[in-house]
Amino acid sequence: MDVKQQKLNKEYQIYVQRKMPKSNLLRDCILAFLVGGIICTIGQAVNNLGKSYFNLNTEEASAFTAIVMIFIGALLTGLGVYDDIGKYGGAGSVVPITGFANSIVSPAMEFKKEGYVFGVGSKLFSIAGPVLVYGISASVLVGLIYFFLK
Amino acid sequence: MAKHRLGGQTVKLENPPCILSRATIVGKKEGQGPLGEYFDVVLEDDLWGEKTWEKAECRMYQEAAKMAITRAGKQPQDINYLFGGDLLNQIITANFAARTLGIPFFGLYGACSTLTESMSLGAMLISAGYADLVLCVTSSHFCTAERQYRFPLEMGTQRPPTAQWTVTGAGAFLLSNDMKPPYITHITTGKVIDYGITDTNNMGAAMAPAAAATIKAHFEDTQQGPDAYDLIVTGDLGWFGRELTIDLLKKEGYDISDRFIDCGCEIYSKDQDVHAGGSGCGCSAVVFGAYILRKMEEGVYKRILLLSTGALLSTTSCQQGESIPGIAHAITIDMDRG
Amino acid sequence: MEYLKAFLVGGLICVIGQILIDKTRLTPARILVCFVTAGVILTAIGVYEPIVKFGGAGATVPLPGFGYALAKGAMKGVDEMGALGAFVGGVRAAAGGITAAVVFGYLAAVLFNPRMKR
Structure with missing residues (x-):
């Protein structure tokens, strides 16, 4: 690409950036705060339920909470409600573990027509896969560093 | 030639x-x-x-x-x-x-x-x-x-x-080849134009330079200006892309803002929560076919320039960080055979 | 009080995500990957533990909490069985969540069908 064209591109990109309609950051953040906060409060209630009702210890209660929240996220996705929550909640519905469940169910459900192995089976992990890859790898790395420093 | x-x-x-x-x-x-x-x-x-x-x-x-x-x-x-x-x-x-x-x-x-x-x-x-x-x-x-x-x-x-x-x-x-208006009288074929936009959520900005370039080429080739048309219609630039196209053409000395609509802006109302407007192959097809041709038959418009605008990306190209090339082809639709 | 803390901490973590989405146009998939990895790292350097102590579910339900469980499990594993624990501990601690995600995810995908967005 010649220099003149590059300059033209640069100018256009800056111009587009300047003129582009922007997301309403304040509104988005307030909604994310509320939706994320509510989901975590529900998580706290589930956690407390696990501790008081099922007599679980802290670790068990965490696992219990994760399982229940994932169930809720998967169910709401299946019922077609989670994408509506996501439209308003933004990161407030993506970041909690229910959003992780949404990212697992939605592609799997969408690609069911491509069959149960390459549709549902592999698409379950189209987004969750990278999360597990990076999360688990990082944890192994942390464990090993901890081992050598100890 | x-x-x-x-x-x-x-x-x-x-x-x-x-x-x-x-x-x-x-x-x-x-x-x-x-x-x-x-x-x-x-x-x-x-x-x-x-x-x-x-x-x-x-x-x-x-x-x-x-x-x-x-x-x-x-x-x-x-x-x-x-x-x-x-x-x-x-x-x-x-x-x-x-x-x-x-x-x-x-x-x-x-x-x-x-x-x-x-x-x-x-x-x-x-x-x-x-x-x-x-x-x-x-x-x-x-x-x-x-x-x-x-x-x-x-x-x-x-x-x-x-x-x-x-x-x-x-x-x-x-x-x-029947004698029944409207007729297609001119064809201006677009070039692929890329100003380096990479945001796949901003197709309007990726396609606007192509639309502007084809409109300009059409005016130059036919030695006519916006006045020769009752309406200039683009396919799916959306609200933002439409604005950019007007600005780009103003820089070239053509003001089309008073006779310029975009199918992507017309097909939905603003309260339908579609953000910048409609897009897709179907967008210009259904708006042109259902609405604009009807208005031409009713005599509201006699001569229009129709451009469908395309963003030539693929999921592979955008994941590899390539920019989005745009293209626009124009045809003149006229109630007179010329 | 416990609920209020969970609400505040959870909400704030999501706000960080929202700022990232609006300002950098990161896709949700990338946000999730970043947040899990950040959770692992923050736990390793000892920053996340106090947040969990304070915020409870507000810190464990968002994705960094998943990273927290992985990292904490890996370190606990090392304490119990040495280097092998680094490989075993993380996933063991997060096993409930991972298995639930696979099983409920599969069931939901099989039972329901996607609908046209409104």
């Missing part, structure tokens, strides 16, 4: 073909929009009783094609060529529909510019005497495009303000 060429990119058709008949089919959301009453068929359900979204889109394509043929009082075997395409990989909608229609077929991919691409080629074929009847059909479907280009439907994502909504719709146009 060939006899009927004007300037670098334009052809003046020797025997301007006419748009003999047309048909439009749209989805539910489009039917609820401001142009709802103009469409021939509005689906109650975007799946249309089929098993997959892809099958539904293919059926829309086929039905629109058949409807346009029937309305002209013709049979599929009377049609010399079918030109058309859609947004899906390997243009499966058009290919699968052509399998059923049984008309000699040229499959085209120009992203959302496919409508005027098809009509350009069809019109030239008729004008040159190689065909009597050419059918041009394009379609797009929100659900098939979304899963191919973006996210699964049930994924809870937020769409940025510049994102556009793929139109569920199919439009078919039967071109012939």
Whole structure:
């Protein structure tokens, strides 16, 4: 690409950036705060339920909470409600573990027509896969560093 | 230079073909929009009783094609060529529909510019005497495009303000050498233009330079300005892309703002939560077919310039960080044969 | 009080995500990957533990909490069985969540069908 064209591109990109309609950051953040906060409060209630009702210890209660929240996220996705929550909640519905469940169910459900192995089976992990890859790898790395420093 | 060429990119058709008949089919959301009453068929359900979204889109394509043929009082075997395409990989909608229609077929991919691409080629074929009847059909479907280009439907994502909504719709146009207005008189074929936009949620900005360049080339080649047209119509630049195009052309010395509409802006109302407007092969097809041609018949517009605009990206190219090339093809539609 | 803390901490973590989405146009998939990895790292350097102590579910329900469980499990594993624990501990601690995601995810995908967006 010649220099003149590059300059033209640069100018256009800056111009587009300047003129582009922007997301309403304040509104988005307030909604994310509320939706994320509510989901975590529900998580706290589930956690407390696990501790008081099922007599679980802290670790068990965490696992219990994760399982229940994932169930809720998967169910709401299946019922077609989670994408509506996501439209308003933004990161407030993506970041909690229910959003992780949404990212697992939605592609799997969408690609069911491509069959149960390459549709549902592999698409379950189209987004969750990278999360597990990076999360688990990082944890192994942390464990090993901890081992050598100890 | 060939006899009927004007300037670098334009052809003046020797025997301007006419748009003999047309048909439009749209989805539910489009039917609820401001142009709802103009469409021939509005689906109650975007799946249309089929098993997959892809099958539904293919059926829309086929039905629109058949409807346009029937309305002209013709049979599929009377049609010399079918030109058309859609947004899906390997243009499966058009290919699968052509399998059923049984008309000699040229499959085209120009992203959302496919409508005027098809009509350009069809019109030239008729004008040159190689065909009597050419059918041009394009379609797009929100659900098939979304899963191919973006996210699964049930994924809870937020769409940025510049994102556009793929139109569920199919439009078919039967071109012939009859003497019945409106006619296609000029064709300006666009070049692929890329100003380095990489944001896939900002197609309007990626396509605006291509639209502006083709409009400018058309004016220069025909030695006419915006005044020669009652209306200049682009396919799916959306609200933001439309603004950019006006600005880009102002820099070139053409002010088209008082006679410039974009199909993507017209098809939905602002309260339908579609952000920057509609997009897709179906967008310009259904708005042009249902609304603009109707207004031309009613005498509101006599001469218009129609451009379908395409963003030539793929999921591979954008994941690899490539910028988004744009293209726009223009055709002049005139109630007079010229 | 416990609920209020969970609400505030959870909400704030999501706000960070929202700022990232609006300002950088990161896709949700990338946000999730970043947040899990950030959770692992923050736990390793001892920053996340106090947040969990304070915020409870507000810190464990968002994705960094998943990273927290992985990292904490890996370190606990090392304490119990040495280097092998680095490989075993993380996933063991997060096993409930991972298995639930696979099983419920599969069931939901099989039972339900996607609908046209409104």
